[in-house]
Amino acid sequence: MTGVAFGIFLKKTFGFIRPHHAPMLGEEAATSFPSGHALLASLLLFSIAFAVLRCASPAGRFRVGALAFGSAAALSLLVGLSRVHLGLHWPTDVVAGWAAGAGWALLFSLVFVGQKRELASGAK
Template identity: 40%
Template structure:
């Protein structure tokens, strides 16, 4: 069970969260336009070549990168969200558990739709060290890790977990470039999309908590 002190909700108000969500959404839209227009091609190719040189010079990095990228898989994110959600539920925070599951679950539907709409090809400069089956932009691993990480930062904002979540998001993004399956701009796009989605859904937390409290009150009568 999670300690009560760790369940204190972030001091970020829904109004502030909506403002940040709007800013992240506009940044994601602008970045997408820049990427689709080809303005990041030189930047992307230069960094991909550097990533290839790094993994050739330091082959031991490939295995840790593969493990990190597995931690960013949709299945891993769902399992982690389920476990944290169950802990929240047992601690009497059912509304936050439902909100966390909604955030992570809806992200699994959002990113494939964006990939289909933008349909950017995967990197063609280096050998792929991971299996891929859909388009490149935005990075689904990065978007999903950001949605999970930011959602947990809002629900579990105190203690060393904050730093661990930030490191998790950063490493997942870096691993996708090192594995050769995403352009760096895909990772940035995934971060912006994930941040926008998590912050936008934060506004629903109060409503879900009130609904959950009402349901529990009625069931206890």
């Protein structure tokens, strides 16, 4: 939910217009920076990758992490490329969406790990 609000905040802050050949669907759909699809795809997929990595055993952590983050990157890449291919976003919109989504997922992962450590130390 916070990722959606973050994306809307960024769109309203920058207010960049879509490519000239993109169909205009309404006032909210007229802004393009950052790509909401790219942002939410990377946010969701990298959040899942962080959760998978956290559940992996120490012995297989590298392989599991490589698969999880590689899959997240590949699927996010496909979502972003489709937005550019359809003419709905500039490439910079998509790159900003990827960065914002992955950064938001990293931030929440770090916050969650910090809370988990506090809970574990308080329980002793």
